[in-house]
Amino acid sequence: MPKLLVVDDDLDMLALVRAALEKDGHQVDTETDSTTVQPARCHLYDLLLLDVMMPVEDGFSLCSRIRAEVDCPILFLTAKAEDAALVQGFGLGADDYIKKPFSIAELRARVNAHLRREVRQPTHTLSQGGVRFDMQAKVAIAGEHTLPFTKGEYAICEHLVLHAGQVFTKEQLYEAVFGFDAEGDSSAVAEHIKNIRAKLKAGGLSPIETVWGVGYKWRKDSVR
Numbered sequence: 001m002p003k004l005l006v007v008d009d010d011l012d013m014l015a016l017v018r019a020a021l022e023k024d025g026h027q028v029d030t031e032t033d034s035t036t037v038q039p040a041r042c043h044l045y046d047l048l049l050l051d052v053m054m055p056v057e058d059g060f061s062l063c064s065r066i067r068a069e070v071d072c073p074i075l076f077l078t079a080k081a082e083d084a085a086l087v088q089g090f091g092l093g094a095d096d097y098i099k100k101p102f103s104i105a106e107l108r109a110r111v112n113a114h115l116r117r118e119v120r121q122p123t124h125t126l127s128q129g130g131v132r133f134d135m136q137a138k139v140a141i142a143g144e145h146t147l148p149f150t151k152g153e154y155a156i157c158e159h160l161v162l163h164a165g166q167v168f169t170k171e172q173l174y175e176a177v178f179g180f181d182a183e184g185d186s187s188a189v190a191e192h193i194k195n196i197r198a199k200l201k202a203g204g205l206s207p208i209e210t211v212w213g214v215g216y217k218w219r220k221d222s223v224r
Contacts, residue, residue, distance in 0.1 A: 002115050003027045003044060007034050007062065008051035008077065017049065017077075020104045021111060034062045039069035043126065043162060047114060049098075052078035052089070060092055067093035069124045073114040077102075128161045128221050129207025131200070142203040152177065153196050156189065157218075160208065165220030167211045 004026050006017050014030040021028050031037055034050070034057045042048060048070070050059035057065075059076055067074065073095040078085065086097060098110055126133050132141045138154055140147045149157065155177045160168070168176070170189040193216060197208060207219050 001025060001027050002046040003029070004047050004049065004111070005029050005031065005037070005042065005045045006049040007031045007037060007054070007059070008049075009033075009054045010051070013051070013077070016104075017107065020107055024108055024112060026111075034059070037062060037066065039066045042066050042070045042072070045072055047072050047111060048074045049111070050074060050076055052076050052085070060088060063089070063092045063094055069126075071124060075110065075114065126161060128164050129219055130203075130205045131157070131161070131207065133158055133161055142200070142205060145203065147199050147203070149196065149199065153192050153199075156192050157196060160216065160218035164218045167215050167217045169215040172215065 002025075004021060006014055006021075006028060008014050008017070008030070009032050011032065014032070018028045018030055029045075034054050050062055052059040054062075059078070063074055063076075074093065075096045075098055076089050076094050077098050077100060078089075079100040089097060095114060096110060098107060124135055126135065130142060131147070133139075134141065135158065138151075138158075140149055140154060140157060156173060159173065159176050173189045193208060197206065200206060200208070209217050209219055211217060
């Protein structure tokens with residue numbers, strides 16, 4: 001289920017957008033105050049919808065503040081149709097505009113189109129549990145040292161850290177990291193986790209927690 005965040009100071013608009021997108025099976029969170037939206041929170045979402053005209057911090061400023069650390073599509077909701085405004089938004093890293101007033105059909109179509117073609121690979125860095133992940137170089141760093149993860153071990157860690165705090169079964173991790181068509185089975189995940197923990201322990205770290213009878217999770221750092 002895709003998870004979306006909509007930021008708009010207009011409560012009626014938030015209710016309208018949420019109701020429309022939930023009909024397509026999306027999980028929709030809303031926020032009226034853009035200043036409370038932090039990059040770490042945005043990693044939880046598959047797409048962001050930002051209103052341009054908001055008090056204190058407008059949509060352009062919010063996009064500029066989070067774009068370098070957020071890989072998902074960012075769409076603007078705007079009544080500003082001037083070319084200069086469009087150029088400014090795209091220059092800040094927006095993926096698209098939905099001009100007000102818009103139809104519910106257009107909103108749903110544009111959002112779903114972006115979700116369907118979203119194949120962007122993460123390129124930012126993210127730190128959790130004392131480990132910094134460079135998602136472009138595909139390396140994990142603890143302190144000044146690069147952790148000697150294999151490709152599979154790194155992929156498991158990256159998936160866990162991108163969803164820090166969320167519990168995954170061995171089967172879910174196997175499918176997410178290696179795919180449905182990969183050779184082998186989910187029991188290999190337990191061995192990967194064992195090796196990962198040994199390498200993390202050498203650096204005095206233990207961010208992976210076993211939830212007995214369920215699976216594994218990467219402990220989530222406190223974010224305020």
